[in-house]
Amino acid sequence: MSKTEKYRVRLIKQLGISWHDESLLAQALTHSSFISENRHTGLTNNQRLEFLGDAVLELTVSDFLYRNNPSMSEGELTKFRAAVVCESSLARAAGELELGLCLSMGKGEERSGGRERPSILADAYEALLGAIYLDQGLDRTAEIIIRFLTPVIADVIEGRLDRDYKTILQEIVQRRGTDTVSYIIINEEGPDHDKIFTAGTVYRGKVIGTGDGRSKKDSEQQAAKMALARLNKV
8 A cells, every 4th residue: 555545544534434436535636737647547636626625615614604603794704714715724724634645646746845835735625525525415524624624713713823833932942042842742532533632842851831633733733832821922
C-alpha cells in the first residue's frame, strides 16, 4: 500500500462513513495536474465535484449560522459566512484531515509545494464534500461539515480566526532568552472519526499549558493559548 493510500484509509476512518461508490472519493482526491501527466488512467479530476461541494458547503454554513445566531442581522450573517467558507478556513479544515497527503497529484505540482498550497487544499475540501453529498446525501454531508468546521465557526464569531497562539508564544519566549517551547500529545480519546487530542506546552522542562482539539494542531494551539494566559500576555 502506498503512502497516499494509507492516508486515504485514515481519511475514511476520520469521516466515519461507509462509501457506496468509492470512485467518487478517488475523483475528489484527484488534482488536475495528475490527469495532465497521466492521461491514460481514465480518471477524472475533482473540479466538477468542487463546484458541487461549494454549493453544499455554503448552504450548510448558512443554515447553521441562521439557526444558532438568532440575533445576527443579515449583514452579520453574510460577513461570518464569508469568513467561514474562505480559502484559508477551508485549507485549515483540509489540513486537519491531511487532505494534501491524500491527493493524486502531478510530480511537478508536488515538487512546487502543491500538497501544502492553501488554494489546492481548499478546492480538495470542497470536492470531498461534493463526493460525500452524492454518495451520502445532504443531511449526512451537513453533519460532517459542521463536525469539522465547528472550531472554525467559533473562531470566526469570537474574532480569533487568524490568531496563531503558537507563534505568539514562541516570539515571547525568544525575547526572554534562548529557551524554546515544544509540544507533546498527552492523551487521545474517542474513535478515529471523532478523536479528541490533549496537547501540552512544554517550557523549561515543565508543562505550562494544556488544550483539547479535534486535531493535534488545534490541541497545540489551545495549549499555547493557556500558556500565554499563564504568562499574563493575553
